[in-house]
Amino acid sequence: MHAERAALLRDAAERANSYLDGVDERPVRPSAADIAALERLAGPLPDAPTPAAETLALLDEAGSPATMASQGGRYYGFVIGGALPVTVAANWLATAWDQNAGLWAASPVSARLEEIALEWLADILRLPATIGGAFVTGASMASFTALAAARDALLARAGWNVGEDGLAGAPRLRIVVSEEVHVTVTKALSLLGYGRATLERAPVDGQGRIMADRLPPLDERTIVCVQAGDVNSGGFDPIADICARAREAGAWVHVDGAFGLWVAASAAKAHLAAGAELADSWATDGHKWLNTPYDCGIALVRDPGHLRAAMSAPASYLVTSGHREPSHYSAELSRRSRGVEIWAALRSLGRSGVAGIVDRTCRHAARLADLVRAAGLEVLNDVVLNQVLVAADDDAATDAMTAAVQADGTCWCGGSTWRGRRAMRVSISSWVTTDADIDRTAAAIIAAARSGAEQETRP
Template identity: 50%
Template sequence: MSTATDERGLLAEADRRALSYFDGIATRPVFPSQEAIARLDAFNGPVPEQGVAAHEVLRRLDEIGSPATVASNGPRYFGFVIGATLPAAAAAERMVLAWDQCASSFDNSPVADKLERIAGRWVKELLGLPPNSAVGFGTSATACTLACLSAARRALLARKGWNFDEDGLAGAPLVRVVISATCHITVKKALRILGFGTKQLIVAPTDPQGRVDPRQLPELDDMCILCLQAGEVNTGEFDPFAELIPQAKAADAWVHIDGAFGLWARASSSAHLAAGVELADSWTTDGHKWLNTPYDGAMAICRDATALAGAMNSDAVYATASRDAQKNLNLEFSRRARGIPIWAALSTLGRDGLREMIDRHIRQAGHLAARLREAGFQVLNRAVLNQVLVRADSDEQTLAIRLAAQNSGQVWFGPTVWQDRPAFRLSISSWRTTDADIERLIELLIELKRQTTR
């Protein structure tokens, strides 16, 4: 822009268009129409020879792009554990964007350094995790899992006198990894990136609800990483940490918890579901799922702060920082202050508000499951958390109901496979979702079942 006035005018227009989009969230189709999707072809074309005016770029982004968005920021999106964005978190994100800080260390942004330290402390308190643990704010549970498992492997090798940083993996002592039979794909992805081939992974058998069976836990030793789950992606169930982790600790194994959304149960009245999770060595969780913060907000939490800082250190001669600077706790060197929207969300919710939101979603999931059972659906899980796993009378009817619901524009949820058969998964995680939205979902599913019953 040529002048400050032009820049302010452009930002004001962006605010106006964003607020207009915001005002229509509750009434827009939850999934865009085929017409709206087809219009995205208007963005196709070569790189402009001459730059387009910024106001025109913004207009096209809104008028062509906005109709093709998924209303995951609304109350009737049940497809994945994707919470809407809390107002305070959205506002904080706008402020962070205006600041335009490289939040790698205190020197680059004192305010980011301070607020992310506070956010990390609050998260540990709310989740009941060891207070001296390191907290790195990363883009996703995938990236944060990569950081935690890197720290785990490096620490296990150090026990055998192996310097991973200098000697790498060639000739290194073998580190074994034990995963759940229902392990989330992002954990497998992180392990694959780290060089653990899928054929090398040891699979722990699970019970019918997807929980690792303590009686069938593979043998562990001091060169093992055991990956457990807080919130299985289909059933929402928790591995029995109070039984499994002491077994692992007796063998001196490292225990990592994938708690992308389920770890937040620790801040609710259902904290007992994750009893014993605090005994682990590392944890990952997202803010952009059940905490309802903007995307790109997740946490790598490690009991041994030195282990995480050693594995992730990125000090350079021109950019040194404290051991616990954010650039030394996660993958990114240049990074945005992802912890500030998390701080803002927790500031406005408080301990009571966070508990109420999670409790409400768990209650809504239980009600949804009960009503669908009454209507003749097969509810395949216990619905102890915010996930309801559903199947109709046949695989064909399950598919037909899901597609009809998606095409209705009233709600959106996606497919899954459970025990080798199709199902669909209903996830409740948006702060905007009211009891009336749940009733609307129930009524729609019952009507679609009636229409597809032969």
């Protein structure tokens, strides 16, 4: 049994290394044939066991070719990073541990690693050292978790206990969001009982940043959601100004910083998130700019007591200790050890390594913008971060350019709509992207745009 397991794990490691060795040379998007070959994984459920080595081989041979090459240097969709080797290795080790990270008693190593990772996160993100936090699936659940703490804290201040009394008949809270609020925030608010039609939307400028002087009046029953890095433009709301107004009024400020909060590590870019430390809660991801494997979201709250009050659900059979109990800060009880990869990334990279990823990808974005502008394409945003919005002559031409780029396979960029215009959105987030990747990407985008223009001019 031991020999069979060892052989299987060695085979898995060899297959994974082979995949990673070839990921940068293959088309970023899988071919139609590779996607069709996924049907090899289907069929009736087997009646008898299948040898583990055979199962792994089928998964690799049919599954690996049908992946998006997001581990390579030319995947620019959805602000997805490529996992650092140390985080992949740490993930494998943690999977072999097979720990339930919900309780100290169930996994002291998982619980302690989370404590350490939270301390390091507060340091590198320049947030208060006393913050509480939870390791969740992604920014959607991070905002849900932090905003649940906000809701319950403001209602408790008004004399209402959500955990005991629910929401029916509760005092009304006002929720102020940006006109460019990200869908993960509105989804989280909807799950918390605040539908989209109830939200007050603050006007934004041409880069999608809230105009602080046009915020609606705030009070002690208001939650204000701001952005540290718009997912289209990369723009940052004036967080310091908004926090100052909110503090005077007793309002709660939540920062959606899924990737943008990481600029705090960079001496060159930290000014963009100035004032973020004054907020009351934050949501970010490890699987974006920190380049950990999926899934790895992080919810942070200034007062750990608020987070615990919203999430803790004691039970007589759950053994507690004198340590931080992870399940008291998250909606999940049973979950994997997500803090392992955060710890591994921060321990391996250090402050300068994280800053290097931020600075390098931002430099790549600026360079790509210069190259496509020089070829006659339009860049719709001020490229202050790692986001570039590229447009052709009109919306139809832009969509045709995006489709052609995706079909070509040199790189992968998604489509978006920005301030009423269609755009191709380029999100440069991977630690492995190089100058050569940017040159190849620019050439592919320019060729796609010219091909579309030529087709339009043909009789």
